[in-house]
Amino acid sequence: MAVLQFREALMQAIDEEMDRDEKVFIMGEEVAEYNGAYKVTEGLLDKYGFRRVIDTPISELGFSGIGVGAAMNGLRPIVEFMTFNFAVLAADQIINHASKVRYMLGGQASVPIVFRGPNASAGQLGATHSVAYDSMYAHFPGLSVIYPSEPDDAKGLLKSAIRSDDPVLFMESEQMYGLKGEVSEAEDYTIPIGKAKVKREGSDVTVVASGKMYHIAKQAASELEKDGVEVEIIDPRTIKPFDIETVVNSIKKTNRCVIVDEAHPFGGMAAEVGFLIQREAFDYLDAPVQRVTLPDVNAPFSKPLFDLWLPDAKNVIEAVNTVTYRK
Amino acid sequence: MANKEQEAIFTPIGLNNSENGKIDKSVKLPPVTKKKHKSLGLSEDDVIEMYRLMYLQRRFEERAMQMYQKGKFGGFLHLYIGQEAVSTGTVFALNDDDDIITAYRDHGWGLVRGITPNEGMAELYGKATGCSKGKGGSMHFAKTENHFWGGYGIVGGHIPIGAGLAFANKYQDNGRIATCFFGDGAVDQGSLHESMNIAQLWKLPVVFVVENNGYSMGTAARRHTVGEIHERAKGYGMKSALFNGMDALTVYENMKNIADEVRKESLPYFVEIRTYRYRGHSMSDPQKYRTKEELQEYQKTDPVERMKSYLLDEGIVKQKKIDEIEEVVEKEVMDSIDFAEESSFPEPEALYEDMFTGTSHFHDDRR
Ligand SMILES: Cc1ncc(C[n+]2csc(CCOP(=O)(O)OP(=O)(O)O)c2C)c(N)n1
Ligand SMILES: [Mg+2]
Numbered sequence: 125m126a127v128l129q130f131r132e133a134l135m136q137a138i139d140e141e142m143d144r145d146e147k148v149f150i151m152g153e154e155v156a157e158y159n160g161a162y163k164v165t166e167g168l169l170d171k172y173g174f175r176r177v178i179d180t181p182i183s184e185l186g187f188s189g190i191g192v193g194a195a196m197n198g199l200r201p202i203v204e205f206m207t208f209n210f211a212v213l214a215a216d217q218i219i220n221h222a223s224k225v226r227y228m229l230g231g232q233a234s235v236p237i238v239f240r241g242p243n244a245s246a247g248q249l250g251a252t253h254s255v256a257y258d259s260m261y262a263h264f265p266g267l268s269v270i271y272p273s274e275p276d277d278a279k280g281l282l283k284s285a286i287r288s289d290d291p292v293l294f295m296e297s298e299q300m301y302g303l304k305g306e307v308s309e310a311e312d313y314t315i316p317i318g319k320a321k322v323k324r325e326g327s328d329v330t331v332v333a334s335g336k337m338y339h340i341a342k343q344a345a346s347e348l349e350k351d352g353v354e355v356e357i358i359d360p361r362t363i364k365p366f367d368i369e370t371v372v373n374s375i376k377k378t379n380r381c382v383i384v385d386e387a388h389p390f391g392g393m394a395a396e397v398g399f400l401i402q403r404e405a406f407d408y409l410d411a412p413v414q415r416v417t418l419p420d421v422n423a424p425f426s427k428p429l430f431d432l433w434l435p436d437a438k439n440v441i442e443a444v445n446t447v448t449y450r451k
Numbered sequence: 452m453a454n455k456e457q458e459a460i461f462t463p464i465g466l467n468n469s470e471n472g473k474i475d476k477s478v479k480l481p482p483v484t485k486k487k488h489k490s491l492g493l494s495e496d497d498v499i500e501m502y503r504l505m506y507l508q509r510r511f512e513e514r515a516m517q518m519y520q521k522g523k524f525g526g527f528l529h530l531y532i533g534q535e536a537v538s539t540g541t542v543f544a545l546n547d548d549d550d551i552i553t554a555y556r557d558h559g560w561g562l563v564r565g566i567t568p569n570e571g572m573a574e575l576y577g578k579a580t581g582c583s584k585g586k587g588g589s590m591h592f593a594k595t596e597n598h599f600w601g602g603y604g605i606v607g608g609h610i611p612i613g614a615g616l617a618f619a620n621k622y623q624d625n626g627r628i629a630t631c632f633f634g635d636g637a638v639d640q641g642s643l644h645e646s647m648n649i650a651q652l653w654k655l656p657v658v659f660v661v662e663n664n665g666y667s668m669g670t671a672a673r674r675h676t677v678g679e680i681h682e683r684a685k686g687y688g689m690k691s692a693l694f695n696g697m698d699a700l701t702v703y704e705n706m707k708n709i710a711d712e713v714r715k716e717s718l719p720y721f722v723e724i725r726t727y728r729y730r731g732h733s734m735s736d737p738q739k740y741r742t743k744e745e746l747q748e749y750q751k752t753d754p755v756e757r758m759k760s761y762l763l764d765e766g767i768v769k770q771k772k773i774d775e776i777e778e779v780v781e782k783e784v785m786d787s788i789d790f791a792e793e794s795s796f797p798e799p800e801a802l803y804e805d806m807f808t809g810t811s812h813f814h815d816d817r818r
Binding site: 149175183185187189190196217220234265318 | 587595600611612615619642645648649804805807809815
């Protein structure tokens, strides 16, 4: 095991895959000469040159579409967005094209492409820079959505994403890039897409949380431990395909569940997983499933309002107290 | 009246409101080439084949229209009738492995790039034997093994994809170029601007081609876009061309020169081909936005008739040969209707097929 920052784990994954396969290249705003807006691509230009590490204009729609066309025509593009908040301008390419081309041509083309970049909020950046898009993209057939929380998952899953023969959205966080963690040094380390991981074992309540929200769940779990409440934390890691089996198995043990999701409440991951739990684990539940999400409100700038807006450990503890009837 | 004079007017006034009775022609056709096939490097067989392909596209769509009107199949049906010289001249100008991508008005493109009438008609019927296995329908004809990447239904959506095909060709240094066709309506999309800027900046071997047929649905070109379309290229420092799309030899001559140059220099090109669509935008178009006289005027320049006259006038073939070609095509098209009708619809399992190249995953799949 080596201790790496999240960004270093991502960089290793990209580097190893570019080294392994000529067809892999990376493009995006500031990825080359600037060495990456968040330094994920640091050093790649020096190693691979301008043919494979490509600075783009601020044309999310244009360069995403170029990625889709290049993928159809034999390459394996990694398209970096400065954040997924800007990928909204490229939604036509991701939603109408990357996810649909193969089907509408009756299987005559493949789109092996990775769209990656930070997702969701990163502090007081205002309403347009703070939205979590994992649930939105998970809605669309044909797309895989990965939102890891730790460097090890990031490396193993990004390598799998780059090797996938179908489109993958890979989501990160500006606030996690500096996060350090143990990363496997196994040669050719990959983690299968679609497998959740039990990251903390506990018998009292199951908490489902991915990405940045995993760390909030972890904080809540340490607080609750002091009160004698043992939380089992499941990090789905992949939002789509979603590993509901691991969640249901945990609930069979704990009989209670809280879902933490950085999306707005309507139709998000929490809503979907909550539905599946009531159908698949109804007889095992000792309390209604609770969720912690953003409110149905845009991100405010002002610090006190922002703190109120973003889910935190306190919200998770309250939800756990509700499902354990400790209130 | 005073009020009316003060009324703000946004979109330029069209046919309904033209008070002076003068109608702007929606597209002004530049002159056709004076060169004969030989000096263009085409053999007699080539021009005969051009005629056959143009006649095939015409008859295929005329019959498809009849079948649609009989209620044999549903969905949209956008006919290419009137524009066949563009597809035909282009495929002769390109290498067989150069890439072609287009919008939803794609039947002609498919037929000239090797989709058989059977595969095409079956696709319109939504049958499993269709070129896209009945998953795409009229708007998504494709034959990727022949480098025809298909028709696309989001106006302007496939333009960056066309640039991406060219990107991959340049990256792999395979000597192929990509050509991306779209309508005058698509010129107004931001995707074209982004694609042109990047293509010029990255020197992508791509030809962006506007098939200016005068209308975006019912909105005449001069009512939806400013200035001359081909002049947009100037803003990007991109080479451009404007030519007549009602004559296959003119299209061939220009597209050949452009393709050669794009291949040699690895640089993009922006092309406006002026043409005209004879039928409505789709099958449900009452065509109130143009006059019969305008339509008739363009029908005088019919590309299929023009090629037939060329073959006869140049003494390349006699009427008997024309009759033979037409008879064979007619039979092929009629047979394709039988083929489509006799073919099976996709099996229920097909609903879930062709979603993924790698491992399939369907959320909450309870089959
Ligand atoms: C993004 C988008 N907006 C609107 C439409 C509806 N629509 C389909 S075709 C069309 C007109 C396009 O005209 P043009 O690009 O000139 O192509 P033509 O039909 O003349 O071949 C419109 C508005 C669409 N398919 N996609
Ligand atoms: Mg048009």
